[in-house]
Amino acid sequence: MITLQSIQLRIAEVISQSGMTQKAIAEKLNIRQQTIQQYVSGRAMPSLETLANLCKLLDVDANYILCQ
Numbered sequence: 001m002i003t004l005q006s007i008q009l010r011i012a013e014v015i016s017q018s019g020m021t022q023k024a025i026a027e028k029l030n031i032r033q034q035t036i037q038q039y040v041s042g043r044a045m046p047s048l049e050t051l052a053n054l055c056k057l058l059d060v061d062a063n064y065i066l067c068q
Contacts, residue, residue: 002066002067002068004045005042006067007045007065007066007067008039008042008045009042010064010065010066010067011039011040011045011046011051011054011065012039012040012041012042014054014058014060014064014065015036015039015040015054015058016040018058020058022036022037022040023036025054025057025058028057029050029053029054029057031050051065
């Protein structure tokens, strides 16, 4: 079963394994670093547009993030 928590865990995983700093990711996505911190901690979820851009930036299949 796909849960919000499992999606948040995958987002945190790909961000931490990316080798990029949260600041660098935020700058490339044109969002605040605090927003990335919220994604990693599970306090917030990216919009669909931001999720798509994050997947493209980190070269990750969105299906992996969405646990499919």
